[in-house]
Amino acid sequence: MRTRAIAVGSLLSLAAWLGFCAIEVAAGPPSRGGVQRLKQSTVDTVDWVGAACPVTGTLAIPAYHLRFHDGWVAFSSHGAREEFRKHRSDYLAQAHAQLVLTGQYRQSRCPQSNRRVHPAIFLALGGLDVFFSDDASRTRFLALDEDDRTRHVLGAEQFSRFFTPVAVADQLSRKRLVKHDEDSSQDDPRTEADVARINQILFPAMQAQDRNWKRLMELPAVVGHTSTLDANGKPIIQLMLKESRPQQDYPRIIDGIPVVSEVVGEMFAMQENGGESDGNDLGVDWHGAMDGNPRWFSRPVPIGVSTGVSFPGGACNGGTIACRLKGKLPDGTPALFLLSCNHVLAGVNLAPLQSPVLQPGKVDNGCIEDLTSSLGTLTAFKQLQFGGLVNRCDAAIVQTDETLVSNATPPDGYGVPSCVVLNPTVGMQVQKVGRTSKRTFGRITGVNTTVVIMHAGGSVLFTGQITVANRAPSSVFTQPGDSGSLLVSDPGRNPVGLLMAGNSTGTLGICNRFSDVQDALNLYQLTVDGE
Structure with a gap:
C-alpha cells in the first residue's frame, strides 16, 4: 500500500510565507454544519497508521491529538502539540495533509478548474495524491513551481474549497479496509480510487492487447496474454507460455508497449473428477x-x-x-x-x-x-462457447434458501464476504476458500487476460480475465476441485472474481471478474449476500 507519511521538507520551507490563517474550533456547543455532524467522532474513529506529525514529520501518536477543523490532528509528542498551538499558521499545510491522508477529509474539487475530480487523473504532491477534473487542469498545475502547487492545494482558503469532511461511518469503513497488513510490504490497492489509478496506468497495455489479441494468441506456445506492470511500475504485456521457446519467437514491443514472456503451462478447469x-x-x-x-x-x-x-x-x-x-x-x-x-x-x-x-x-x-x-x-x-468463440x-x-446454505465460510476461512464488489487490478492482495486447497492467499498479477482453458470437451477462449499467483504463506493458490471459489480482497473481503481455472502446479489461477458474472446473469439482479 502507498505509504501515507507525507514528505514535510518542502512544506515546512514555505509555511512561513504562505500566510495561512488558522481555523480555531472553539470550546462549547458546536455550530450547525460539519462540526455538529461529526460530534460523534472520536480519535479512535481515525485510521492513524503511518500518519506523520505536522510539526516534526515523525510518526504521529494518537494520544497527542487536537481537534482541528471538523476532524483531529495527531502529533509525535506533547511538545510538538504545544508548538502547533503556539505557531499554528506555520504548520497548516502539514496538518491539512494529515487530515486527508488519515481519511478524515477527501478531495472533491479540482484545484485548477474547481470542478469535480476524476479518480484516474492525479499526481503526487509530497506524500499526497492530488486529483484533477481533466488532463488539461493537471497540465496547468504541473506548470506551477513546487511552492505554488502546495499553496494551490493546502492553503487555508484552498483547502476549505477543494476538500470536504468524510462522514464517521465512511471513516470506520476505511479504517477496516486499509488496516495494516504485515504480510507484505508491496503496493496493495484496496479502494476504488487505488484501483482506478493503477488501471489508468495499465490502460495503454490493455488497448494494445485488445488491438492485437488474435496475433498474440497465434504466436508459438502462447496460451494467453495479460496486462501487468514491470518492476518500475510501467505497463507491459506478458505472454503466458505452455513451454519454453526462444525469445526471438516473440515481439519485444507492440504498439509501443514492451512484451515479455513467462512459462506458466496450460490452463485447466479446476473441477475434481x-x-x-x-x-x-x-x-x-x-x-x-x-x-x-x-x-x-x-x-x-x-x-x-x-x-x-x-x-x-x-x-x-x-x-x-x-x-x-x-x-x-x-x-x-x-x-x-x-x-x-x-x-x-x-x-x-x-x-x-x-x-x-x-x-x-x-x-x-x-x-x-x-x-x-x-x-x-x-x-x-x-452458456460456454467452444470453437474459438469469445467467453467472459x-x-x-x-x-x-437460508436453511440449506449460509453466507459464511467454514471457521478456518475468512468468514462472511462483503456485499460491495471491488474491481480488480494488478498488485491487489486476494484470498479464496475452496473445496480442495481450503483458504489460500494470492496476488493479482494481470488483468484483461485473454486465455485458453482446457476442458474435457475441448478448449474454451476467454477474454477480460484476472490472473492470480499464490503468495505467502500459501505454496499454491488453487487445486482441482476449487473451481467456483469466490475471490475476495484481503483484507476487506470484497468480492473481486470467480475462480474457474489454473495451471497444473496450482501456482496460477484464472478468475472471471465478478462484475462480468453479475452482468451475464443480470436477469436475476444478483448481489452478494454479505456484510
Whole structure:
C-alpha cells in the first residue's frame, strides 16, 4: 500500500510565507454544519497508521491529538502539540495533509478548474495524491513551481474549497479496509480510487492487447496474454507460455508497449473428477456414507465447500460453492441463490435446468447420487462457447434458501464476504476458500487476460480475465476441485472474481471478474449476500 507519511521538507520551507490563517474550533456547543455532524467522532474513529506529525514529520501518536477543523490532528509528542498551538499558521499545510491522508477529509474539487475530480487523473504532491477534473487542469498545475502547487492545494482558503469532511461511518469503513497488513510490504490497492489509478496506468497495455489479441494468441506456445506492470511500475504485456521457446519467437514491443514472456503451462478447469484424485483427497470413495465424510457439512452448509450437479449421463466431478446471492426470479419474486461455475453446476452446458445440485458433490460421495444432500436445483447458467468463440465468464446459479446454505465460510476461512464488489487490478492482495486447497492467499498479477482453458470437451477462449499467483504463506493458490471459489480482497473481503481455472502446479489461477458474472446473469439482479 502507498505509504501515507507525507514528505514535510518542502512544506515546512514555505509555511512561513504562505500566510495561512488558522481555523480555531472553539470550546462549547458546536455550530450547525460539519462540526455538529461529526460530534460523534472520536480519535479512535481515525485510521492513524503511518500518519506523520505536522510539526516534526515523525510518526504521529494518537494520544497527542487536537481537534482541528471538523476532524483531529495527531502529533509525535506533547511538545510538538504545544508548538502547533503556539505557531499554528506555520504548520497548516502539514496538518491539512494529515487530515486527508488519515481519511478524515477527501478531495472533491479540482484545484485548477474547481470542478469535480476524476479518480484516474492525479499526481503526487509530497506524500499526497492530488486529483484533477481533466488532463488539461493537471497540465496547468504541473506548470506551477513546487511552492505554488502546495499553496494551490493546502492553503487555508484552498483547502476549505477543494476538500470536504468524510462522514464517521465512511471513516470506520476505511479504517477496516486499509488496516495494516504485515504480510507484505508491496503496493496493495484496496479502494476504488487505488484501483482506478493503477488501471489508468495499465490502460495503454490493455488497448494494445485488445488491438492485437488474435496475433498474440497465434504466436508459438502462447496460451494467453495479460496486462501487468514491470518492476518500475510501467505497463507491459506478458505472454503466458505452455513451454519454453526462444525469445526471438516473440515481439519485444507492440504498439509501443514492451512484451515479455513467462512459462506458466496450460490452463485447466479446476473441477475434481472422479477417479483422478490423489491419495490425499479425503472426499473420494465414501460411497454414500455421509457419517464421517470430511466434505459433508450440516445444513445450512458454509460457502467455499464441495458441490456439484447430478444428471443422467453427467460426469462424476465437483467444485466449490462461491457464495450466497440475493436476487429476484424473472417474475420479480425475491430469492436466494448459490453461485459457482457452469462446469460445476451445469456440467459444461449439458445439465438440464432443474437438475439437483448436491453437497458434497458426487466426486466426494463415490459418484453416487444422494438426493437427500440436495441444496436446490439448477436455475440458470451462462452458456460456454467452444470453437474459438469469445467467453467472459463461466458461471451458474442454483435457487436455494437460508436453511440449506449460509453466507459464511467454514471457521478456518475468512468468514462472511462483503456485499460491495471491488474491481480488480494488478498488485491487489486476494484470498479464496475452496473445496480442495481450503483458504489460500494470492496476488493479482494481470488483468484483461485473454486465455485458453482446457476442458474435457475441448478448449474454451476467454477474454477480460484476472490472473492470480499464490503468495505467502500459501505454496499454491488453487487445486482441482476449487473451481467456483469466490475471490475476495484481503483484507476487506470484497468480492473481486470467480475462480474457474489454473495451471497444473496450482501456482496460477484464472478468475472471471465478478462484475462480468453479475452482468451475464443480470436477469436475476444478483448481489452478494454479505456484510
